[in-house]
Structure formats: C-alpha cells, structure tokens
Amino acid sequence: xxxxxxxxxxxxxxxxxxxxxxxxxxxxxxxxxxxxxxxxxxxxxxxxxxxxxxxxxxxxxxxxxxxxxxxxxxxxxxxxxxxxxxxxxxxxxxxxxxxxxxxxxxxxxxxxxxxxxxxxxxxxxxxxxxxxxxxxxxxxxxxxxxxxxxxxxxxxxxxxxxxxxxxxxxxxxxxxxxxxxxxxxxxxxxxxxxxxxxxxxxxxxxxxxxxxxxxxxxxxxxxxxxxxxxxxxxxxxxxxxxxxxxxxxxxxxxxxxxxxxxxxxxxxxxxxxxxxxxxxxxxxxxxxxxxxxxxxxxxxxxxxxxxxxxxxxxxxxxxxxxxxxxxxxxxxxxxxxxxxxxxxxxxxxxxxxxxxxxxxxxxxxxxxxxxxxxxxxxxxxxxxxxxxxxxxxxxxxxxxxxxxxxxxxxxxxxxxxxxxxxxxxxxxxxxxxxxxxx
Amino acid sequence: xxxxxxxxxxxxxxxxxxxxxxxxxxxxxxxxxxxxxxxxxxxxxxxxxxxxxxxxxxxxxxxxxxxxxxxxxxxxxxxxxxxxxxxxxxxxxxxxxxxxxxxxxxxxxxxxxxxxxxxxxxxxxxxxxxxxxxxxxxxxxxxxxxxxxxxxxxxxxxxxxxxxxxxxxxxxxxxxxxxxxxxxxxxxxxxxxxxxxxxxxxxxxxxxxxxxxxxxxxxxxxxxxxxxxxxxxxxxxxxxxxxxxxxxxxxxxxxxxxxxxxxxxxxxxxxxxxxxxxxxxxxxxxxxxxxxxxxxxxxxxxxxxxxxxxxxxxxxxxxxxxxxxxxxxxxxxxxxxxxxxxxxxxxxxxxxxxxxxxxxxxxxxxxxxxxxxxxxxxxxxxxxxxxxxxxxxxxxxxxxxxxxxxxxxxxxxxxxxxxxxxxxxxxxxxxxxxxxxx
Numbered sequence: 001x002x003x004x005x006x007x008x009x010x011x012x013x014x015x016x017x018x019x020x021x022x023x024x025x026x027x028x029x030x031x032x033x034x035x036x037x038x039x040x041x042x043x044x045x046x047x048x049x050x051x052x053x054x055x056x057x058x059x060x061x062x063x064x065x066x067x068x069x070x071x072x073x074x075x076x077x078x079x080x081x082x083x084x085x086x087x088x089x090x091x092x093x094x095x096x097x098x099x100x101x102x103x104x105x106x107x108x109x110x111x112x113x114x115x116x117x118x119x120x121x122x123x124x125x126x127x128x129x130x131x132x133x134x135x136x137x138x139x140x141x142x143x144x145x146x147x148x149x150x151x152x153x154x155x156x157x158x159x160x161x162x163x164x165x166x167x168x169x170x171x172x173x174x175x176x177x178x179x180x181x182x183x184x185x186x187x188x189x190x191x192x193x194x195x196x197x198x199x200x201x202x203x204x205x206x207x208x209x210x211x212x213x214x215x216x217x218x219x220x221x222x223x224x225x226x227x228x229x230x231x232x233x234x235x236x237x238x239x240x241x242x243x244x245x246x247x248x249x250x251x252x253x254x255x256x257x258x259x260x261x262x263x264x265x266x267x268x269x270x271x272x273x274x275x276x277x278x279x280x281x282x283x284x285x286x287x288x289x290x291x292x293x294x295x296x297x298x299x300x301x302x303x304x305x306x307x308x309x310x311x312x313x314x315x316x317x318x319x320x321x322x323x324x325x326x327x328x329x330x331x332x333x334x335x336x337x338x339x340x341x342x343x344x345x346x347x348x349x350x351x352x353x354x355x356x357x358x359x360x361x362x363x364x365x366x367x368x369x370x371x372x373x374x375x376x377x378x379x380x381x382x383x384x385x386x387x388x389x390x391x392x393x394x395x396x397x398x399x400x401x402x403x404x405x406x407x408x409x410x411x412x413x414x415x416x417x418x419x420x421x422x423x424x425x426x427x428x429x430x431x432x433x434x435x436x437x438x
Numbered sequence: 439x440x441x442x443x444x445x446x447x448x449x450x451x452x453x454x455x456x457x458x459x460x461x462x463x464x465x466x467x468x469x470x471x472x473x474x475x476x477x478x479x480x481x482x483x484x485x486x487x488x489x490x491x492x493x494x495x496x497x498x499x500x501x502x503x504x505x506x507x508x509x510x511x512x513x514x515x516x517x518x519x520x521x522x523x524x525x526x527x528x529x530x531x532x533x534x535x536x537x538x539x540x541x542x543x544x545x546x547x548x549x550x551x552x553x554x555x556x557x558x559x560x561x562x563x564x565x566x567x568x569x570x571x572x573x574x575x576x577x578x579x580x581x582x583x584x585x586x587x588x589x590x591x592x593x594x595x596x597x598x599x600x601x602x603x604x605x606x607x608x609x610x611x612x613x614x615x616x617x618x619x620x621x622x623x624x625x626x627x628x629x630x631x632x633x634x635x636x637x638x639x640x641x642x643x644x645x646x647x648x649x650x651x652x653x654x655x656x657x658x659x660x661x662x663x664x665x666x667x668x669x670x671x672x673x674x675x676x677x678x679x680x681x682x683x684x685x686x687x688x689x690x691x692x693x694x695x696x697x698x699x700x701x702x703x704x705x706x707x708x709x710x711x712x713x714x715x716x717x718x719x720x721x722x723x724x725x726x727x728x729x730x731x732x733x734x735x736x737x738x739x740x741x742x743x744x745x746x747x748x749x750x751x752x753x754x755x756x757x758x759x760x761x762x763x764x765x766x767x768x769x770x771x772x773x774x775x776x777x778x779x780x781x782x783x784x785x786x787x788x789x790x791x792x793x794x795x796x797x798x799x800x801x802x803x804x805x806x807x808x809x810x811x812x813x814x815x816x817x818x819x820x821x822x823x824x825x826x827x828x829x830x831x832x833x834x835x836x837x838x839x840x841x842x843x844x845x846x847x848x849x850x851x852x853x854x855x856x857x858x859x860x861x862x863x864x865x866x867x868x869x870x871x872x873x874x875x876x
Contacts, residue, residue, distance in 0.1 A: 004493045006529035006751040008855030009511065012483040014526070016533055017540070024479045036808045038786035038815025041458045045450040045559050046484060046545060047504070047515075055442045064512075066485070068506030070549045073447065073506075089454070091444035095454055097783065097832045099819060102455070107484060110507045121483050131819070138796045138818035145805070159647075213737070238528045261798040313444040345535065349477035356578045360699040367583070367701030370474045377476025380576035383512060 011112070011120030013328050018342030018396075023331055026154060027101040027105060030125045030325060033150045034103040037142065039127050042102040044084035046109075050074040050305030052087050055312040056281075064110040077109035081126045081324070082309075089130055090313035098132035099139070110402050117297070128322030130309055135319045137251060140305055143323050147289055147301055148264045148413070156339065159300075161264070162272035165252040165285050166304070168235065169276065171245025172221055176214045185207050186276040188291040189222055193274070206293030222274040226362040228256055231271045248284070255285055283307040287323055301325045348377035348414075349435055351397040353388045357402030362403045365413060365428055372432045392418060399435065449550070449558030451766050452872040455836075456780030458483045459768055462701040464592060465543060468563045468763060475580065476564050480540040482522035484547075484635055485502055488512040490525050491642055493750040494719075502548040514670045516549035519564045519762070520747075527568055528751035536570035537577070555735070557766050566760030568747055573757045575689060579696030581761050585727055586702045591757045594670040594777065596730040597738075599702070600710035603723050604742070606673065609683025609716065614652045618874055619725065622646050624714040627660055631712070660712040669709045686722070693723055721745040725761055733775040782834035786815035787873055788853075789835040793842030798840045803851060803866055810870045830856060837873065 008014055015023055024410045035041075053076045068079040078084050081104045089100060112118055118128045127146060129139045144161045151159045169189065170182050188203045197219060204215045224234060235249045252271065259269055273330055284302035290296070302366065303323030310318050334340045339423040350369060354362045377397070379388050384432050392400050402414040407425070416423040416432050426434070446452055456458065465855075488505055491514045502513040516522050518544045520692055527538060543563045550556055565584060567577045579662030582599045589597045608620050626641045635657060635712050642653045662672060673687045690709065697707055715724040724742035728734070747757050772778045788807060792800045796818050807814045807875065815835070830838050840852040845863070851871050854861040864872070 003752065004489050004750055006490070006525045007487065008483055008525075008529075009485060009487065009513070012485065013835075014482060016530060017478040017480075017535075017538075020479045020481060035785045036813050038784070038789075038813055039464045040783060040785050042455075043458060043461070045446055047447060047450065047547070047559065049445065049447065051442050052444070066506060066508055068504060070504055071551070075447070087444045087446075091446075092454060094518065097455075097829060100455075101815065109485070113509070113602055117538070121485060134819070136796070136818045136820060138801075138816070141801075142816070142818070149808070175544060256798075258798075258801060261801035261805075263809070264803070310444075314441065345478060347473045347478050350452065351476075358574070358696075360696075363576075363579075363696060363699035364701070367699075370587070371701070373474065375474050375476055377539065377575070378580070380574045380580070381572070382574060391535060436630040 009120065010114035011118060013119060013122070013332060016342075016345065018345035019335060021347060022340060022342050023327075023343065026223055026327060026331065027123070027125075029153045030150055030327070031103070031105060033146065033153060034125075034127055036149070037101075037127075037146045039101045039103040039146075042085070042088065042104040043106065044081070044088055044104065045079070046077055046107065047075050048084060048087070049079050050076045052313075053078065053083060056083060056086075061110075064112050066109050066111050076179075079108060079110050080108050081124050082128075082322075085126070085128055085130075086310040086318075087313055088111045089318055090310040090316070093314060093316055098130065099135060101127070102130075117329065117333070119332070122326060122328035125325040125327050126322060128309075128320050130318050130320040133317055133319075135321065137254055137285075138258055139321050140255045141249070143285075143303065144259045144269055144287060145262035145264050145289070147323060147325075148268050151291075152288065155336065156291055156293070159268065160290055160292060161269045162275045162288045162290070163252070163256065163259075163269060163285065164272055164275040165248040165255075166275065166276065166282055167244050167248030167284055168252065169218070169222065171242040171248055172218065172240060174244055175240050175242045176217065177212075178208075178210055178214065181208050181210070183280045185210070186216070186280075186383055186406070187278050189218070190273060190276040190278045193223065207332045223291055224273050227267070228269070228271050231273070232256070251284060277302060277304055281306045285321060293339060294338065296330070296333050297328075300330045344398075346377065346395040346397040348375045348395075348397050350374060350376045350399045350401050350431075351392050351395075352376060352378045352401045352403060353385070353392065354379065355385060355402060355407075357382060359403065359408060361408045361411075365401065365403065369432055369435070372436065374432065374435050398438075401431065447558065448552035449556060451557060451560070451770060454780075454783070456783035457773060459783065459785060460778060460780050461549075461765075464765060465561070465563075467591045468588055468765070469541070469543060470545075471584065471591060472563075472565055474587070475539075475584045477539045478585075480523070480526065480542040482516070482519075482526055482542065483546065484515055484545065485513050486516050486522060486525070488514045489518065489606040490751075491521060491766055494521060494524075499548075503549050504547050504549050505820045512808075515550050518546050519544060519562050520566075520760075521861065523564070523566055524570075525751055527756055528748040528754070531752060531754055536568065537573060539565070540568075541565045550680055557770070557873040560764065560766035563763040563765055564760060567759050568756050571584075573759065575692055575723075576696055577759050578689070578693045581701035581723075581741065581759055582697045582707055582725060583702050585634040585725070585761060585763075586706050588613065589706075589727065589729075594729055594731070594772065597706065597819065598728055598730060599689070599707045600726045600728070601694065601707060601712045601723065602709065602711055602713040603686040604714065604720055605682050605686030605695075605722055606690065607656070607660065607686075609680040609686055610656065610678060612682055613678050613680045614655065616646075616648055616652065619646050619648070619684075621718045623648070623656070625716050627656070627712060628714040628716045653776070662711050666704070666707070666709050669711070670694070670724065679796075680687075689722060690730045715740060715742055719744045723759065731777060733777065734768070734771050735867075736767075738768045778782065784815070784833040784835040786833075786835050787876075788812060788814045788837045788839050788869075789830050789833075790814060790816045790839045790841060791823070791830065792817065793823060793840065793845075795820060797841065797846060799846045799849075803839065803841065806866055807870055807873070810874065812873050814871065836876075
C-alpha cells in the first residue's frame, strides 16, 4: 500500500507532549487571570463569511486570508479575534449587557509566505471591554493591570508594559498642520525601533512630504525619555496650544495613575511616546509589552483604545479598549532560545506499575486516587519490570506506585519518589494525602 | 457608510455569555477528567494537507470537507481528530513514548447541508491510547472508566455506556459464510435503532443478499438482552465453533470485568450486542453512551478499538483504542430541551460598585481580592447608582461590594449578597475569607 507522507504545512506550530503540557499551562494561566478580572469567555467560529472579514482590512492582509467557497458561500478563516468581536457585538447588541467584557483565546490564520518567527496558524489571547455609547478611562487603566498580572504569573522574568496615547502625537502633528497624514506618520513612527531613526526620517520627508524642520520636532518629541512623572511634567509644560494634545496628555496622566491604583508596580509600566501601534483603528491609549530578556524579539502583547468598534456592521457607537497576547510566537521563541524547557511529558502525578500482570487491586488503587483528584496513569502492558521503569523515567512522572503480590496481600503500595529514589510501603489513604500535600 | 450585515454561517454554534460560561465549564470538566486519567494534551493544526485528510475516507465524507488551495498547496479543514492523530503518531513515531495516551479537544469541520441538530463546526473531545505493536485489553477497560467519570461529573442525570465487541458478530457471520460482507452487515445493524428491525431485515436480504434464515439468526442474536452476566453466560453456551466468535466473547468478558475494577458502577455499563459503530476501522471493543433522558437523541459519545491506526502513513503497527464526546451537539440539545440553563452571565464572584466615581480605594480593593484569586469586576462607568445595580442583576453576579465616601473613610466595604439581599459592612480581609469559603 502506498503511504502518504505524514507532514504539516510550514508555519503551523505542532508540539510534542512535554512542550504541549507547558504551552497549555500558559494558556491556563492566561485564561484564569482573564477570569479573575471578570472577563467572560467568547468563542466565535473560525470560518466567517468573506465580506465580514474583508470589511475592515487593507490589501496586504486580504492577500493573507485563507479564502474558499462551499455550497456557493464565499468564506474565509478569521485572521484575528477583533473582527469576529465586532461582528458579534453588532449581531447580539440587544442581548448583551454593556460594558461587555470578554476574552477569547483561539487560533487565527494568516497565509503569509513562511519565514522564521512567522506563523500561519497562531493563538491570540484577547481581552476587550466594549462600552455602549461611552466607556470610561478606568478601563484603559485596567488593561495593563491584567497584562501585568498575566506576565507576573507566567514567570518569564522582568517585563515592561509601554503605554502612550495617540492623541498626543496627533496633537503635535496637528499643530504642525499635517493632521491629514497622521495615520501614515504613526505607522512610520511605529517602525522606529525596527528600521532606525534615519530611515523613519527619510520616510517622513520623502514619502510623506513633511517639512524637514517638522520631522526633527516629531523625532525629538518621540525620543523624550525619563520617569513617568518626568515625562508627564515635560508634556504638561510643552508650549503647544492644541486641544487634541492636551486631551491626550490628560488621558495618559489619568490612565497611568489609575493603573497604579489597580496594582501595577511602577517598574512594570512606562510611558513611551514612540509607541504608536500601526493599526489605524486605535484612537487613544496604546500599549505594548516586552520581555526584558533581549533574546525575545519584539512585542509580546499589544493593544489600545478604539472609538468605534463595529461601524462596519452597525450604527451603534461602541467604543472599546483591549489587548492581545500572541502566545504562539512567544512560546516558540521561549523554547528556541532555551528560556523555558519541557521537563516532563506526563500529566500524571503517579504511574501505577504492576510487578507482573495488571491486577484488580492496581486498577482499584488507580480509581481511588483519581476519585481524590490525583492524575494517575496505569502501566497496562505486559512488559518486563525494567521496561516499565524505563517508561516512567522517559515520561518524567514524579512518583511510581509499585504493586506486586506482596503489596496486594498487605493492601499496601510501594510508593517511589522518582527524583530522590526513596521508596516507602504505604496504605492508599496515606499515599493520597502525601501526593495531595505536594 | 454601507453596513455589512453581521451574521454567521448556518451550522456554526455561537453562544451568548451565560451559555458560553456553562459550555466552558463542561469543557473544563472533560479536560480535567482526561488529565486525571493521565492523558496528555495534543493540539494539531485545523488545516491539514488534503492528501492526508483524503487518505482514509469515503466519498460521502470527502464531499463534506472544506477544501481550498493557498500558495499552490491543496488544503482542507480537519473533519475529525482521528486522522490528525494518525498523521501525528506516524510523523513523530521516534519521539513519542508508547503507549501514547493523548487527549485532544478541538473544533472539526463538516460542510454538510445544514439541518436541525447537525453542525458544520463542532467540538470533539477525544481520548485515545496508542500502542507500539501491541496494546493490552486493560486499555479497552479504562476507556469506559474515563467516560463514566466524565458523565458523573457533568451531572446530566443517568447515563448508560453500551459495550460490545465486533469480533462476536463477525464470528457469527463467519460461521454463516458471509464474513466478506461483514462491514456492510455491521453498518446495517448499526441502523437498527434508527430505522427499525424491518428495514434492517430488508437491507440484509435485498441489498446484501444474505439468506433469509441467516438474517433471522443475526437479528435474533443482536436482540439478546439480559444482565451482563446473563449475556456472557448465553454467549459462552452458544453452539458456534468459531475462533473469532470465541475471541470476541473472551475479550468482552475480560474488558467488562476490568472496567468494574476500574470503578465503573454495574448500572452504568451494559453489554449490547446490537452496538456495531458504522466506521469500518473498528476491530474489537466498541462503545456508545447515551443519556437516559429520552429528550436527548442519539449517542453522545462513541468509540472503540482499532488494530492499526496509521497504516496510511507508516508501516509501523499501531493498535489503539479511544472514544470521542460530541460536545457541541450534546450541549445544543441540553439547552434546547431545557435540561440545563445558563443562570449567570458573569464569571466574577464580586462586582465592585462605586457609589459615585471610581475611587483609588475601589481599584485597590479589586486588586487585593484578585491577588487572593477571587474573580472581581469593577463597575467603572459614571452611571446612576440604580443603573449600576441593574447591571449587577442582569449579569447575575452573586455579590456586590458597594464603596462610597463612608466606606472609604472606614476602609470597609458594604458587601451585599444579591440572592438574599443581606448587606454587611466588612473589612477587606473578612470579605476575602467569606467569598473564599463559599
């Protein structure tokens, strides 16, 4: 029989058990933290009607969509979780209670040409808060609190949440008479770190036709550094008569203050006037998060405030604020540079190893431990005892429970700690207590 | 601006927050139980190469596949989790430790014409145990133990796991000289409950050309009822000299005995000789599970033993046994007949309701409770107090923490139980203890 070569598409992450266990641990931390902050789960289809997907995107992203037809319908795979959110909120507007605070953790698809660090299928872990007509700035402050808590719990070392408000730079640009080019300017500024100051300068002058003196002002401005207080002081003393600028500064000041009240430590949140976020739908607060370990490239989490989420689908004004963690890319980097590693490929805490054949007593022991909530695996195959131990070592289970004739007679279990090698003969109740107390 | 009508494809389940919370609770029970039995997580791409998907399926299923091309590649959405499992095991054969016990919970796709109770996107929750060369019968016995535990925990009323072994009927058919038609016969028998005895009789006689006397024997046989012991006794006393038959009876007897040792209560596991499972890859033990509430139609969970999982992709012999819960269809039925209902659309246990504007004390209170692991939401909008209470009632949060000037001065919180209406003025530590003890 001719075999089909087992393979997957490039750009699709698939993990071996040990790594998958670790990945799922991260997913769980993110999910649990989102729920701790009162976000409710959302789960939208991966397949959407093409006109929904195409309603708000640029030509570049359009090309990346996996598009197909079925039964005469023009369909595609979702490329982010924001478009489905907008569609959902417009569709169930009358049944939702606002502010609608939801999280969605799911796979999205971008059919890019495969290249290192780029994925065609990847997890996004999104939270958004959507208001009906209006939404207070306290929500802009809560988002960094959630992200801070997630990254504290993920325990991947120091991290920094950068925060800015697009109205500030927009106000500056407005005062220079170039507000009509603001989206392009923000996109150029967003590339500062990637392409460097000189290239951005040329983009602003040559591509956008901004006067050289104005470009200097813009670049000098986004390079302002200092503590949060120093930056706010500097912004407040800035000699610009522009309402947009002033609103932006006030919003940023208030959001940063409230974020600290929400429990974000000062060291983890920093105003950075160069943060712009490329996407044109952001209108106020913007965020980016980086791990301070410089082996991890790029932002691991970004987002911001948008004035009107769903205007492609409804006349309702639905402002919102949210953020997205790109877990697949982060995880893949963590593994490839060795910051984390999978040290077990077992979820079981105990492996029951029958000395000979599987006995009723072994099965009952497993059942009793499971009823107590302990993850247990039974080695059921008729192998030599030595081979069973090899299996236990390979999967990295922390304890094995050896059960032979002697143990069965005594109704006891020989519990072996696989790390220390210690072995004790215990009754089942004692074993359960011992494992539960780890 | 012209609006795109917000909508989704028929056959795609999408839930409102309250129902989604309940659905996710079920997902979590299934996931946690699978892990309690030592199954490790697996997560394969939703997009597979078309030749992988098409390697083992019939023409009918082929038509249902969402197939498309991208960058010159012929692709499709997975239609079950078994084909990806087979592909995965063949692909990572050298890196896996066998027996490989994995679970995968994920969406699968079948582009059927939409009809009531049929979904085009639905969750399957699969466990399988794959052996390398061989796999002991204890594994066939553990599967019903896992399923039993899942349905006990789901708490959806009484249920019955039906078990059979295809070798038994195959042996009977062999003794009648029709083993070459066994797949078609099993598929016909599988329809007994759906289409009735008369139709199956005609299918066997007219479509398959089985002699009328033999058809009587087959139908009488699969209608044998009684306790597990009675059925086994009857099978053992059956006057058929056929090795396949005898092997089937012995396997069934052993598996049922071990399933009881694994903790399955007698009342939840019943031998049913009419269970056949349509799919031709099953070779021994087969299972089906039904809720005893007759408003829930059809099997909620099915599976069985297969001799060789991945022979489309590898020469390795990889026998396995597994089962799949169709959660989307089950959930949709539970909701539509009213067996379960969503009684809250909040995940938060406490909603913090500031009397006036959001204060630093409110935010700090929220932060402290969250650090203690309590899911908390803060009502951040500048609404009238009455409107804030309406929100609390609508989302069904169990407690609200009212914080005004007075509370802030005293550094206390007015905690209100939304069910009883009781309200107490407490300090934050007492509130945390109280909520944690619920």
